[in-house]
Amino acid sequence: MNILAINGSPKGERSNTWRLTSAFLQGIATREESAYGRTPAVETLHVTKLDIKPCLGCFSCWSKTPGTCCLHDDMQAIIEKILWADVIIWSFPLYYFGLPGPLKNLIDRQLPMSLPFMSVEAQNGGHPSRYDMSDKRTVVISTCGFYTAKGNYSGVTDLFDRLCGKGGYTALFCGQGELFRVKELAERTDEYLSHVEKAGEEFADGGITGETRAKLDQDLFPRDVFEAMADASWGISKSGEAEDPSLVFTRQMAALYRKDAWPGHDVLLDMNYTDIDKTYRIVLGKNGSHVEEEPAEGFTTNCTTQINTPLSVWRSIAAGEIAGDEALMKHMYSVEGDFDLMMHWDEYFEAARGNAGSGNADASVNELGTGKNADEPKTNMLLLLIPWIVFWVAASIDSFWGSLLSMAICVLLPVLMCRTKATRYDQISNLGVGACSIALLTGASPILVIPASYFLFGLIWTVSCFTNVPLTAHYSKNSYNGDAALRNPIFMRTNRILTAAWGILYLVTPIWTYFIMQTDAASFVGAINSVLPALMGVFTAWFQKWYPQHIARG
Structure with missing residues (x-):
C-alpha cells in the first residue's frame, strides 16, 4: 500500500x-x-x-x-x-x-x-x-x-x-x-x-x-467546560489586560469542574502557590465555578480546603510529569482543611473522567481518572467474611450441624454472588472454612478447631501484608476508583497498616477463645468475639480518613 x-x-x-x-x-x-x-x-x-x-x-x-x-x-x-x-x-x-x-x-x-x-x-x-x-x-x-x-x-x-x-x-x-x-x-x-x-x-x-x-464523534469535553478552558487560555481579561500566568492556569483548572458533583454547598478551594506568594480561591458552586484573587487583606471567609504548593510542582503534577500522590508522600505540597475534596477529586473535576484526564486529577491522592467501568464486577468483602462468621457462630453452638451449614455456605456463596469479582482470599477462605468444618465432622475437638480457625483467619490477613497488595486493598479500592487506587502509595500504606492491625487481632483471638471454649459460654464464643471486630471496624473507618489527611498536612 x-x-x-x-x-x-x-x-x-x-x-x-x-x-x-x-x-x-x-x-x-x-x-x-x-x-x-x-x-x-x-x-x-x-x-x-x-x-x-x-x-x-x-x-x-x-x-x-x-x-x-x-x-x-x-x-x-x-x-x-x-x-x-x-x-x-x-x-x-x-x-x-x-x-x-x-x-x-x-x-x-x-x-x-x-x-x-x-x-x-x-x-x-x-x-x-x-x-x-x-x-x-x-x-x-x-x-x-x-x-x-x-x-x-x-x-x-x-x-x-x-x-x-x-x-x-x-x-x-x-x-x-x-x-x-x-x-x-x-x-x-x-x-x-x-x-x-x-x-x-x-x-x-x-x-x-x-x-x-x-x-x-464524541466531544472530548462538554461545551461549557471546553469553552471556559478556551476563554481562559488566552491569558487576557475581557477588558483586554494581560493576566498573570498563574491565574490563567488556575482558571483552566477551575473550568474542569463538574456542576453535577456539587455536594449541596459551595466548596471553597484555595490554591496557595508558595513559590510566587499568590493565592487564588476556586469556588465550586451549584451553577459552575469561578476564580477569585486573594485581596490584600485576605479572604474574609475560611476555605473548605487549602492546597499549599509551589506553582512549579502543581504544574508538573497537572502535566503528568510528577505523580500527585507520590509528591504528597514526599511532602512536595500539603493539604489543609477538609480532605474529602482530594479523596474524590475525579468526581469534582472533568479531566479525571475518561481520564482520563490524569492532568490535575493526578494531584488527588487516589490516582484518579482511569475511566473505571461501572459495569465491571467488583470485589465484596462479604464473600470473604460470611463463611467464617457462619462457622464461628454455628459451629460453636453445634459442631456437627454448624459444620454442615458452613460447608453449604462455601458451596452456595460463589453461586449467589456470581456478579461479584472473587479474589484469591475469597477462595482461600472457602478452603479454610471447609477444612475446619471437615475437621469437626471427623471428630476433632471444637476446643482446638475453633481457636485454630481464628488463627488461620488472622494468618491469611497477616501474610497478605507482605504481598504487593494487602488484603483490605482488594476490597476498599471499590470506593477509590478501582484498580487505579492500587497504584497510589498513600492508599496502599493505609491499607497495609489496617490489614496488619486486623491480622494481629485475629492472631491473638485464639488465646481467649481457647479458654472460653472450655466454659459454659462456649456456645456464645462467636457473639463474644464479635465485640472487638466491631470496635475495630469503627477504628478502620476513622483511620481511613485520618491517616491520608495526616500525611497531607505534612
Missing part, C-alpha cells in the same frame, strides 16, 4: 491535526504488518515547506501544454506522488470554515489533472479526470477550535464532495483540536488518539466500524 499524507497546516509537524494523522497512519501500519508482514510505503508532504505558487487561471495546462502547468515549482512532483499513491490523506486544521490558504493553492493547482471537456456525468457540471483515479482512496482529517465539529465543516465537505464524489472519501473531523497540545489533558486526548489509531486499523481492513465512529 502506497500512502501520501499531505499536511496542510501552517504549523507543520507541530500541528494538532497532524497528531491525529500520525495516529491514523500508525493504525494502518499496525494492521498491514499483522496481516501481510510488511509496512506501507508512506510519503509525507508538509505544504509549508513546499514551493507552490497560486494558480494563474490561464488554462495553459488544458490548451497549450495539456497536463503540464506553466508554473515551474514543486507542484508537478506533487501530482506525480498523487498518481503514485493508493491512499491520499489530507490533514489540515479548519481555517475560517475552510482550508488553510497554502493547501487551497495546492488543490487549485491540481487543474492539470483534469480534462477541459465538460463531464456529462457531473450533475451540476464538472470536468473528467485526465487519469484513472478509481482505485484510489481518500481520507480527510481535520481539527477545529470549536467545541464540536458538527455544523462547522460544510465548506470542507462541499469541496471534497466535488473532488471525490459524495461518499467517495473517509472523513474524520474533530472539535476541540487545541486541547491536543495541552499536556495537562494528555490522558483524555491520548484516549481519543487511541480511537483514531483504531480507525486507521479498520480503514486498512476495509472501513471504520460504527462503534469506532461513535467514539470519534
Whole structure:
C-alpha cells in the first residue's frame, strides 16, 4: 500500500491535526504488518515547506501544454506522488470554515489533472479526470477550535464532495483540536488518539466500524467546560489586560469542574502557590465555578480546603510529569482543611473522567481518572467474611450441624454472588472454612478447631501484608476508583497498616477463645468475639480518613 499524507497546516509537524494523522497512519501500519508482514510505503508532504505558487487561471495546462502547468515549482512532483499513491490523506486544521490558504493553492493547482471537456456525468457540471483515479482512496482529517465539529465543516465537505464524489472519501473531523497540545489533558486526548489509531486499523481492513465512529464523534469535553478552558487560555481579561500566568492556569483548572458533583454547598478551594506568594480561591458552586484573587487583606471567609504548593510542582503534577500522590508522600505540597475534596477529586473535576484526564486529577491522592467501568464486577468483602462468621457462630453452638451449614455456605456463596469479582482470599477462605468444618465432622475437638480457625483467619490477613497488595486493598479500592487506587502509595500504606492491625487481632483471638471454649459460654464464643471486630471496624473507618489527611498536612 502506497500512502501520501499531505499536511496542510501552517504549523507543520507541530500541528494538532497532524497528531491525529500520525495516529491514523500508525493504525494502518499496525494492521498491514499483522496481516501481510510488511509496512506501507508512506510519503509525507508538509505544504509549508513546499514551493507552490497560486494558480494563474490561464488554462495553459488544458490548451497549450495539456497536463503540464506553466508554473515551474514543486507542484508537478506533487501530482506525480498523487498518481503514485493508493491512499491520499489530507490533514489540515479548519481555517475560517475552510482550508488553510497554502493547501487551497495546492488543490487549485491540481487543474492539470483534469480534462477541459465538460463531464456529462457531473450533475451540476464538472470536468473528467485526465487519469484513472478509481482505485484510489481518500481520507480527510481535520481539527477545529470549536467545541464540536458538527455544523462547522460544510465548506470542507462541499469541496471534497466535488473532488471525490459524495461518499467517495473517509472523513474524520474533530472539535476541540487545541486541547491536543495541552499536556495537562494528555490522558483524555491520548484516549481519543487511541480511537483514531483504531480507525486507521479498520480503514486498512476495509472501513471504520460504527462503534469506532461513535467514539470519534464524541466531544472530548462538554461545551461549557471546553469553552471556559478556551476563554481562559488566552491569558487576557475581557477588558483586554494581560493576566498573570498563574491565574490563567488556575482558571483552566477551575473550568474542569463538574456542576453535577456539587455536594449541596459551595466548596471553597484555595490554591496557595508558595513559590510566587499568590493565592487564588476556586469556588465550586451549584451553577459552575469561578476564580477569585486573594485581596490584600485576605479572604474574609475560611476555605473548605487549602492546597499549599509551589506553582512549579502543581504544574508538573497537572502535566503528568510528577505523580500527585507520590509528591504528597514526599511532602512536595500539603493539604489543609477538609480532605474529602482530594479523596474524590475525579468526581469534582472533568479531566479525571475518561481520564482520563490524569492532568490535575493526578494531584488527588487516589490516582484518579482511569475511566473505571461501572459495569465491571467488583470485589465484596462479604464473600470473604460470611463463611467464617457462619462457622464461628454455628459451629460453636453445634459442631456437627454448624459444620454442615458452613460447608453449604462455601458451596452456595460463589453461586449467589456470581456478579461479584472473587479474589484469591475469597477462595482461600472457602478452603479454610471447609477444612475446619471437615475437621469437626471427623471428630476433632471444637476446643482446638475453633481457636485454630481464628488463627488461620488472622494468618491469611497477616501474610497478605507482605504481598504487593494487602488484603483490605482488594476490597476498599471499590470506593477509590478501582484498580487505579492500587497504584497510589498513600492508599496502599493505609491499607497495609489496617490489614496488619486486623491480622494481629485475629492472631491473638485464639488465646481467649481457647479458654472460653472450655466454659459454659462456649456456645456464645462467636457473639463474644464479635465485640472487638466491631470496635475495630469503627477504628478502620476513622483511620481511613485520618491517616491520608495526616500525611497531607505534612
